[in-house]
Amino acid sequence: MGTGGGRRVGRPRAERRPDSGLSPRDELLTAAAELFTTRGYAATTTRAVAERAGMRQASMYHYVSGKEELLAELLESTVTPSLSCARDLLADDTAPAEDRLWELCRTDVELLCGGPHNLGGLYLLPEVRSERFAGFHAVRSELKDTYRQLIAATRAGSGLAKGELDLRTDLVFGLIEGVILVHRSDPDRPVSVFAEATADAALRIAGV
Incomplete structure (x- = not known):
């Protein structure tokens, strides 16, 4: 059993990343825009979007439901x-x-x-x-x-x-x-x- 009160895996970041100044959701949209238009939508995985945005794949789902939501918003x-x-x-x-x-x-x-x-x-x-x-x-x-x-x-x-x-x-x-x-x-x-x-x-x- 794990120790109680430990940090939950995939917990969303509480602060904006200082290098971009974007919110996590906007980071995901920016990453998706780049990858969808260079690699192609079908070839882009949610993991790739999350990594390009500087977060874990599990954390991504705190902000969006997946690729379709990102594409629809874009x-x-x-x-x-x-x-x-x-x-x-x-x-x-x-x-x-x-x-x-x-x-x-x-x-x-x-x-x-x-x-x-x-x-x-x-x-x-x-x-x-x-x-x-x-x-x-x-x-x-x-x-x-x-x-x-x-x-x-x-x-x-x-x-x-x-x-x-x-x-x-x-x-x-x-x-x-x-x-x-x-x-x-x-x-x-x-x-x-x-x-x-x-x-x-x-x-x-x-x-x-």
Whole structure:
């Protein structure tokens, strides 16, 4: 029998690590972002994530339930900043819809491609289709609907039938997310160049 009152194995750390300044949960998210985008999601074990974050695997489960929770939070983090911007642009009717749509496209691309890891590439994982990622899909759907509303508010979009509006929305939204793959193949090109060129192209697709 062990001695009573000894330190419990896997006890969560009480303090932040001084070398990073991040909370344990944020350390895990940072480690997962790096490993998922370099090794691949399927090839990354929870042990590897925990070790990269500087903790034992058992300690990791005090902060997250596992890889799926980490992936879901990382995916949502790629959409929520764009959604916040989209809501603001949709509400600001002092500027023409065409200008607001262009700004949303530009900002969205910069947010998708501007981080240290190409997290947008994780959208393509087959695992993301599961119910566990319903939160990500809900946020993404709201963002896409904002694109639809801005396209409909433009001079070119105001007269479109629903089917044509939906098609143009799908094409514009697909273009924005597709830039992730283009940027991955040409990482040295400034993100601002991708962002502005994509915004220009998106407006042409929208008929502006």
